[in-house]
Amino acid sequence: MKLLNDMALFVEVVKVRSFRRAAESLGMPNSTLSRRISGLEKAIGLRLLNRTTRRIELTEAGMLYFERCKRIVDEARLAHEQLGEMLASPSGLLRASLSVDFAIVYIAPLMAEFSTLYPGISFEFDLTPRQVDLVSEPFDVAIRMGEPRSSNLIARKLASLPRYLYASPRYLERWGEPEHPAQLPQHECLRLRGPEVELLTLRRGDERQQVRLGGRFEVNSIGMIKRLASLDLGIALLSEGVAADEVSHDRLRKVLPQWQAEPISVYALTETRLLPAKTQRFIEFLRDRLERG
Template sequence: MIRDLNDTMVFVHVVRLGSFTAAAHALQIPKTTVSRRVRELEQAIGVQLLRRTTRQLSLTEAGAVYFDQCKDIAATLEHAERAVHQLRDGPRGWLRVTVPYSFGISWFSPLISGFRQAYPEIQLEILASHVPLDLVGGEIDVALRLGVLPDSSLVARRLASYATGIYAAPHYIKHHGQPATPDALIEHRTLVLHQARRDVGYVWPLRKAGAKQRNYLVEPSIIANDPALLRDALCAGEGLSLGMDHSMQADVEAGRLCRVLPEWIGPPQDLNAVTAREHLPSPKVTAFIGFLKAHMSAQQDRS
C-alpha cells in the first residue's frame, strides 16, 4: 500500500517535465522534497522507477509501466481539484453550446438573455447546425439534441418530450381533401425530413393511443434537413407534414394550419442535453443544464 498519493503526483510531474528542478518549480516545493518523495515512492513500491545521472533522467522499465498507469489518475485528480475550485468561486468562463438550427432559433434563443442574467460570469458561444457536431473534437460543452442518442460514449439528460402529429394548411385540405386513414397518406403530397428515409422509401411512424406504432409510406414533394425550411411551404398548402405539436401551435392558433388524422400520433421527440462522458461535469455545464430544466418545469406548470 502506497503511504502517500502525493508521492505519485510528484513522480508524474518529474516525468512530464523531465527533471527534478522543473517539477519542484511547478509544484512550488524544494528540489530536495521532490527527490525525497520519489525515493520514498520507490521504497514503498520496491522497485527503481528512475535512472538518475548528472545530465540525464530516464525511466526504468518498471517506471515506464507505473507512469503509464498513473498519468491518467494524476490528470483526473487535477481536474477534480480545478472543478472544486470553480465550484467554490461559482460558474464562470466560456460555455460552448450547439443547438439544432430551427429549434435553436424558436426555443433556445429566447432563453439566452435570462440565462446570462442568472449567470453573468458565463459567456456563451452558440453553434446552430443542421447535423450533430462532434462534442469532443469540437470542444463543445453541451449539445441540445432532438431524438434518439445513438452514441453510448455520450451522456444525455432529457429536458422535455414533445408530441408529434400530422398538419396541413386549410388551403390544401380545401383543394385536395384529407386522408381518412394513414394508409391513404401515399395518395397525398407530403413535406418530409431527410431522417424519414428508410430502405422502402420515406415513412412516417404513427399509432393510435394505446396501440403499436407502424410505419406508413408517404410520397414527398419536398424534402429538407430542417423543419424550419418546410414551414412556409406547409402554410402555403404544398402538402402534409409530420411535426412537433409545440412547433405548430402558433400557426394552428392563427388559422394557418390544422391537425390532420388527429387520433393518430407520431413518435415523441425528446429534447436532450448531451455532454461528453466525464467524471466531474464543470460547474458552468451543471448550471446551464439546471437552468434549462427549471425553465421546462416552469413551462409545464403553466400548461
C-alpha cells in the same frame, strides 16, 4: 486517495492533540481513527506520534510531516470552497452546438431567464445541423433532437416532444382532409430526411398504424418543412412547439388530431461526465424548462 484522506485525519488529530476530540469532530469512532493513523505510520515507515494516556506528542518526523500535510490539506479545502462558489455562481464562456430550428423555437425564448440567473456566463452558440466533434472541437455541449448516433458521448435526456401532423387550411380545402392514417399515402407529405422518410408509425391510445409516406419534398430542415406546409405544399410532421406560431396565426392546423407520432427525444451530448459548473447549470436548466413544456 486513501493516503490523502489519512493525511487529513492526521492533521486533525495534531491540531486538537487528541484522538477522542478529533474523532468527535470528524464523526467517526475513536478506534477507527487510531487504526487509520497507525496504518499511515506503517505506510510511511516512521512513527509520527508518541501516544501517552493523557496526551499525544509529535515526533521529529511527525512535526515535519504535519507542516507539509497541513499546507496540502489547507489547499485542498480552499480549492473545495472555491469550487463550491463556482457552482453557486458559475462563470465563463459556454460554447454550445445547437440545431437551427430547435435553437430558435425552444432555446431562444429561455435565454433571457437563464442569462439573468447566471450573469457571469457568456455564450457562443453555433447553429448547425452537422454532428460536431466534441473531442476535437471546442464545444462544451451539443443539443440534438433524436436518438444519439455515437455511443462514445455522454447523452443526458432533456425532454420528449410530442409530434402531430399539420397542414395549411388551403391545402386541406384543395386536397381534402384525411380521416384515417391509411389515407396519408394519397397526400403530398413533406418528409424530413431520416428513418421516417417513408415509414411513419402513428398511435391513438393503444392503436398503432404504420403508414408509408409519399411526396416530392425531402429536406433536412424542420424550419423548411414548416414553411413549405404553411405555403400549402403538403402535410408535415412537427412538434407542437415548432408548429405553435403557425397554428396561432391560422397558417397551419392539426391533421388527424387524435393521432400522434412517437415523441422525439432531445439530448444534451458531452464528451465527459465531469462538467464545469456553467455546463451543468445549462443542462439542468434546459431539462427543467423543457419538461415543464
